[in-house]
Amino acid sequence: MNILGVSALVLGLAVFAAHALRLGEAGLCEAVLSLLGLLVSRRRFAPYILGPAVLLAGLLLAGAARDFIGFRLATGLPWLRLASIMAGVVAVCLGGGLWALSVRAAGFFGRGGDRPVPQAAAFWLAAGLLSVARAKVAFPILLADRFFPGWGWLEIALLGFYAAWLVGRMLAAPRWGVVRSRYWAAFSLVFFAQLGLGLAGATVFLMTGALHLPVPALIVAGPLYRGEGLFMPILYLSTLLLVGPGWCSHLCYIGAADDACARLGRKVPRRLWRGLPFLRAATLALAVGLALGLRLAGVGTEAAAWWAALFGIVGLGVMATASRRTGVMVHCAAYCPIGLVGNVLGRLSPWRVRMGPGCDACGRCATACRYLALTPQDLARGRPGLSCTLCGDCVGACGKGVMGYRFPGLSPETARRAYCTLVVALHAVFLGVARI
Structure with missing residues (x-):
């Protein structure tokens, strides 16, 4: 048979x-x-x-x-x-x-392993989304179609295989933080390598040939300054609905650098960080106010780009100094305004991380968290704070297994597998289409 x-x-x-x-x-x-x-x-x-x-x-x-x-x-x-x-x-x-x-x-x-359904689901989700993108976008959105017209289908299949393999790796890892950090870094390297090749003259690696600065704050500030161009805000909000604030820990092209810097440092005591995440509200107000002010003042695009570049350079400095020195993702947790938007609007998504019965507030999860989302007050409430990005590092660090993902109607383990499948599939899609 x-x-x-x-x-x-x-x-x-x-x-x-x-x-x-x-x-x-x-x-x-x-x-x-x-x-x-x-x-x-x-x-x-x-x-x-x-x-x-x-x-x-x-x-x-x-x-x-x-x-x-x-x-x-x-x-x-x-x-x-x-x-x-x-x-x-x-x-x-x-x-x-x-x-x-x-x-x-x-x-x-x-x-x-014992993860066939999540792996197959990741394949079909990635392949399906890429197929829709390929069919709906007016220009060749996949690189394979640009070099060899019609061969985008093969790229879709390969990215689907990659998503299936990566879900297997993630779910098999006792702590998936290391795997997440590596594939996130790989995505960031691919993203900026294509930007570098485009700037060097190989414009085939650019999305449309119309350059913009790769500063996440421009997702909000850019349309406010231009008065148009809602593609990135719509894409960002759609991602928030699917995976909540997971954009900031899995899909952001800049955040991987902050993650790498933080992993090189040793964490300082938590008491030094009390109230620091609220600085993002100030940087968000600054980004919005500056964008609107430049537009109302009639400042040209070139001058506005210099202001945006300065904002991004300061962010890189925060990564290289504060994040590297403290072992905490200071840029993402306390500087990046789009991260605050993601944390707030990400609550529209039903995905959550919660502590179940039996948590003794040992602090292992807080040690693993690099987003300042598990203070003693958060542990006492039984849930991470506002700056949580659903990265999942705390889930693997919990010695008693009481920390886990939550989704209405699903068990914690099923929710973990489903969230991993969804976010990895989106990572594969972004790997195929995310370019400047």
Whole structure:
């Protein structure tokens, strides 16, 4: 039975790949064939990708069969043999897809950990969002399409595989803070490497060719100064609805540098930081007031850019000095105004981190937190403070396992897996499309 199931999977993918190639979609053909690597790997999450993929291929082939038969009927050409062949192909896809999702297939795909559903969900979420972005944006948003038109599909598949692999790594790590820090840093390096190449003359690496400063405060201040340009605010708010303030600990292109600086230092006693996070309210007021003031004063774009650059340079100085010296992410927790916006509006998202019954306020979670979100007062209340970014470092640090993610209707462990899946999928999407 396994031989028949595997054969149906291979045949279904091969036929759809040939169909894509016939349509001139070489990139889609290669993306489909890349799925065969999952069959060879026999990872536990593979059938949750292969099954839906082959079923979707069967559905698309059925649509193509309808068009082919309709054309032959309209032109008076023979159609019965074509209908029989296409029905057989669709039946093979249906059989292969259903087998992949069966109990018997679970015995064939037995390698890997116990996280197949989150890994497959990360693949489909990343691939789905990237596919929508590719279809809706008027210009080639994926780099593969810019260098090799039509090959964006292969990039989508590879980023989906990456998301699935990374979710497995994250959920397998006793403390996922190190893994998070590394993939966050990798995203930041890719982001700024593309900016550097664009500034050096390789404009293909830029999103549109219209440069703007990579200062997070401009997400708010930029539209206020220009009176237009709501793409970044809308993208930012959409992310907050999906993962809450997780933007600041997983997706921000600047925050990774603050994280790296903080990890190089040793933390100072918490009492020195009392009230410091409220400085962000002052920097937010400064950014908003400065943007509106420059606009009302009629200050030109070049002069306004210098003010924005100065704001960003001061932020880098805070990272290199205060964060490096104290082991706390001072830039993110006390300087960056967009972080305060994320903390406040992130409450619209239902995701939370909470302490359950049995917490003895030992302080291990506070030691792991670099966002000043777990003061003694926060521990007494049983929940992190306003500056929490849902990074999850405290969850792995809790010796009693009472610190965890919360989402209505889900257990803490299920909520942890679901949040990890969601934020990693968004990371993979941002890795593919986030450019200046």
